[in-house]
Amino acid sequence: MKKLSFIIILLLSIDCSIFSNPALDKFLSSKCLKNASIGISIHNIDNNTTILDYQQNLALIPASTLKLISTATALSLNGPEYKYETQFGYKGLIENGVLKGDIIIKGSADPSLLSVHFYNNEEQLRSRLIAAMRKAGIKSVEGRVICDETILDNQGVNPAWTWEDMGNYYASGIYGINFMDNSYSVTFDTSKKGKKPEIISTNPEVTSLVLKNYLLPHAAKYDSAFIYGAPYINERYIFGAIPQNREKFSIQGDMPEPALQFADYINNVIKNAGISISGQPISARIAKEESIMVPGLESELFTWQSPELSELIRKCNFKSINLYAEAIIRLAAGKKNNITINESVEKTLNYWKSKGLDTSGLFIYDGSGLSPQNRVTASFLTQLLILMKDNEEFVNSLPRAGMEGTVKSFMSDSKHKGNIKAKSGTIRNVRAYSGYIYGKQNVAFTVLVNGYSCGPGDIRILIGKLLEDLDL
Numbered sequence: 001m002k003k004l005s006f007i008i009i010l011l012l013s014i015d016c017s018i019f020s021n022p023a024l025d026k027f028l029s030s031k032c033l034k035n036a037s038i039g040i041s042i043h044n045i046d047n048n049t050t051i052l053d054y055q056q057n058l059a060l061i062p063a064s065t066l067k068l069i070s071t072a073t074a075l076s077l078n079g080p081e082y083k084y085e086t087q088f089g090y091k092g093l094i095e096n097g098v099l100k101g102d103i104i105i106k107g108s109a110d111p112s113l114l115s116v117h118f119y120n121n122e123e124q125l126r127s128r129l130i131a132a133m134r135k136a137g138i139k140s141v142e143g144r145v146i147c148d149e150t151i152l153d154n155q156g157v158n159p160a161w162t163w164e165d166m167g168n169y170y171a172s173g174i175y176g177i178n179f180m181d182n183s184y185s186v187t188f189d190t191s192k193k194g195k196k197p198e199i200i201s202t203n204p205e206v207t208s209l210v211l212k213n214y215l216l217p218h219a220a221k222y223d224s225a226f227i228y229g230a231p232y233i234n235e236r237y238i239f240g241a242i243p244q245n246r247e248k249f250s251i252q253g254d255m256p257e258p259a260l261q262f263a264d265y266i267n268n269v270i271k272n273a274g275i276s277i278s279g280q281p282i283s284a285r286i287a288k289e290e291s292i293m294v295p296g297l298e299s300e301l302f303t304w305q306s307p308e309l310s311e312l313i314r315k316c317n318f319k320s321i322n323l324y325a326e327a328i329i330r331l332a333a334g335k336k337n338n339i340t341i342n343e344s345v346e347k348t349l350n351y352w353k354s355k356g357l358d359t360s361g362l363f364i365y366d367g368s369g370l371s372p373q374n375r376v377t378a379s380f381l382t383q384l385l386i387l388m389k390d391n392e393e394f395v396n397s398l399p400r401a402g403m404e405g406t407v408k409s410f411m412s413d414s415k416h417k418g419n420i421k422a423k424s425g426t427i428r429n430v431r432a433y434s435g436y437i438y439g440k441q442n443v444a445f446t447v448l449v450n451g452y453s454c455g456p457g458d459i460r461i462l463i464g465k466l467l468e469d470l471d472l
Helices: 002-013 022-028 063-078 122-135 258-272 284-289 309-319 322-333 341-354 378-387 392-396 456-469
Strands: 037-044 050-054 085-095 098-106 145-148 183-189 198-203 210-213 226-228 235-239 249-254 299-305 420-427 430-438 442-450
Touching: 022 050, 022 456, 037 378, 063 309, 063 322, 063 341, 063 378, 063 392, 063 420, 063 430, 098 258, 122 258, 122 299, 145 258, 145 284, 198 210, 226 249, 258 284, 309 322, 309 392, 322 341, 378 430, 378 442, 430 456, 442 456
Parallel strands: 098 145, 210 235
Antiparallel strands: 037 050, 037 442, 085 098, 085 299, 183 198, 183 249, 226 235, 420 430, 430 442
């Protein structure tokens, strides 16, 4: 017993500094991190040996590095060539050129439908629809356009998002039918000194949208305007301030109901082609509330396909597009109706658990990382990266640090410039980076920092210096 006590005392008396890492010590000594929570996991990806782990199992807010989980899951389960399909068709009989029935659009939650992040395919969509209707012999419609968005539930905006975000373009809700990134721009004239900015126009024009302008008339150097509003509610409130002395200055908000907006858009396309249509466009949600049965699609006109999943994921990770990430994580739930975020998260966690990863430190509420309630461990992200290291489409979806995407300013003066492919994550007082370093050894790394007290540029430099000092 005395011998055992002596050994314990001897172990406790050993100078722990011999296990310290100078680069880590320097990083942790920053005043910026005095009150911060930090998780670091850096491993060699060829043999999965540890280079540096610090509080790797601490569950922290990941911000947009959560998109790595959503996109890796979708690629693994669906493959890089998967495409969303939006079906255009009708139900009813065509008699003497008259469709006695409805034009039906069945959505697949495609986030790229007429998205600004891809080539302008608006004219192609219009021409294909009209050509298909004429080929079917439809010269007029005694019915209406119905958008069926029931592949997803009607929640739209995630309840775990903050009120500050809701109503703004980057927090656009995800629906069974998405249209033009589910966003619109509002253009103001701020050239009249001392006057409240005047709304000039919206683009596209949103059905029944009512804008309440509470912008301040004083001069502002930067845009601090926010558009507040909830799903399916047409009133939007604009607060904050925008730069003055501009004849045109635009900000963006989210569409209250994209499926209805798309139904209205298609209705106008049909009318503008000289094909009359008698009924008013409607979404499946509104139809259900009004006890109107949504007919199934009986006859197909054509199917609109998205770009391949690998392209969508590249856009998602390069530009950190929240809408794309929210659509992509839904793919984990498979093909069914009324898919919820909870189902999608559960399937995602079960998948990675089946691959041997520890999911006990994961608390996921969305697919994009916008919710401050999300928690992920540095260890999980790094181990996921190691599993995905040979997936070319996944690796190529990550921008090169110092050169492109959301990591263009990260380590731009470093010897590693261009040799790091990573996803960044940023929300208030949260900064995260996770990705690959190709240097003296091939490395997967994750650095999560919550609650730092310096500026966003300072924490970015500080994390970059840590990776530089480790001499990877």
